[in-house]
Amino acid sequence: MTTLAPGAACALPEVPEAPPEELRERAWAARRALGTRLVVLGHHYQKHEVIEFADITGDSFLLARRGAEATHADLVLFLGVYFMAEAADVLRAPHQTVVLPDLGAGCHLAECADIFTVRDAWSQLTDAFPGRRIVPLTYMNSGADLKAFVGEHGGAVCTSGNAERAFRWAMDQGDMVFFFPDEHLGRNTAARMGMDPWSPVVWDARRAVLGGADPDRLAAERIVLWKGFCNVHTTFTVRQIDEARERHPGVVVIAHPECPRPVVEAADEDGSTEYIIRRVRELPAGSAVAIGTDWNLVDRLRIQNPDKTVFCLNEHICPCITMNRITLPKLTWALESLAAGEVPNVVRVDEDMARWARLALDRMLALPG
Ligand code: SF4
Incomplete structure (x- = not known):
């Protein structure tokens, strides 16, 4: 299972209270003191007040890779959400430690699927269709445990940029693709492949039997989509x-x-x-x-x-509330702690889980085309 480093599990930010300009100066002073020991990774959805501290900006997979490549740094500070920090930990170099300024920064979409309900769905599907080769695919926006699950069961991870290639690969590997946790990315990918986007069967984990899907449709369709969504x-x-x-x-x-x-x-x-x-x-x-x-x-x-x-498009949109949990005060706290020699909020994935998750990510990197 995913664990936090000993002594860091319950580290709650002692968020400094000061005017933004003062916090900014303090954060930059701590950042400068850490020098090349630290690399700061910033996801595109982060707030303006923290993204200026990022050495590298990008999407979650690019950041995880670039963090691992920054071998001069033994500290990797992730400005993003939890599954991203986990992915960075899965790919990190052995001497690196990944830190997330707020461990409560989750992702609604990633949390639509958990390992227990996915395992249960997998058992039901494989029992219902014993002769079929089912290939699990997970979106990057998922926990390390789900990435490990697909790695262990012959599947791969995909991003929004390579989902079509991943689906085509999975369909070549087997008879059925089981994709989680984003139903919408799944439908849009089916459409990109020239399929009817409404033909994939939806698996609703709230339904106890076969995710509420009709068994005849399940038998006939090649794609099963987890009923999950991003609330943004x-x-x-x-x-x-x-x-x-x-x-x-x-x-x-x-x-x-x-x-x-x-x-x-x-x-x-x-x-x-x-x-x-x-x-x-x-x-x-x-x-x-x-x-x-x-x-x-x-x-x-x-x-x-x-x-x-x-x-x-939506002028009244509320920005992603979990991404917005990484604030300037919390970043200042994390940087000052690191500069003082403490390493708070370490994100660490169990080594066995990380090995399977890496395999699933490696399969994504090896996708044809
Ligand atoms: S925007 Fe959606 S997918 Fe991205 S972190 Fe927020 S909830 Fe998750």
């Missing part, structure tokens, strides 16, 4: 797209594939956070771009692209 990306609607087009004729609408299928269908384009960032940069000056993803990233793109009108 499912706030986007087709109506918001219609309104954006009314207000900004010619607007380019880009949705993240964690959005519901009708939204992705109505958008002009869809893609991962890295894709969205690249596309906004590429669009000609004067373009209007409406984006369906977390507000912090969209607002940063707006600031970085002053020659374009960049806005969030």
Whole structure:
């Protein structure tokens, strides 16, 4: 199971109370004192007040890899959520330690699937279809225990950027793909593969028998999708797209594939956070771009692209509350603790689990195409 380092399990941030400018100076002083011993990784959805401290910004998988490559650093501070810090720990170099400023920074989507209900679903599926080869696939947004589960059962991890390749690979490997925890990414990937996005069967873990799925449909379909969702990306609607087009004729609408299928269908384009960032940069000056993803990233793109009108599809969106748990006061506390020689909030994945999770990540890296 996933564990926290001894002595660090219950470390609650002693959040300093001071005006933001003072905190910023203190945080930078501690950061400078740590020098190259420390690498700070920042996910694109992090708040502006902390992202400026990131040595590397990116999506979760890129950050985990880049943290491991920064072998000059023995400390890896992750500005992101828990599953990301776990992935960084799975891939880290042996001498590195991964720290998360707030251990309560979870992810709604990742928490839609847990190892117990996934194991139960797996047993039911394999019992119901004994002759079929079922390949489990998990989204990067999942716990290390689920990554280990798929590694142990011949499956792989995927990101929003390579989900289509992962699904094609899994379909070549077996008769059925069991994907968790994001139903919407699964549907949007089925559509990318030219399939009817509504044909995959949904597994609802709240239903005791076969996830509430019809056994005949299960027998006939090749993709089973876990009923899970991101509570940020499912706030986007087709109506918001219609309104954006009314207000900004010619607007380019880009949705993240964690959005519901009708939204992705109505958008002009869809893609991962890295894709969205690249596309906004590429669009000609004067373009209007409406984006369906977390507000912090969209607002940063707006600031970085002053020659374009960049806005969030949902103007009233609440930014991802778990990502926003990493605040300047907590970061200051973590940096000052590290500079004082204490290592708080260590995220550590059990070695056996990490080995299987690494295998699942390695299979993703080896995906054909
Ligand atoms: S935006 Fe959604 S998927 Fe990303 S961390 Fe927040 S809840 Fe999880």
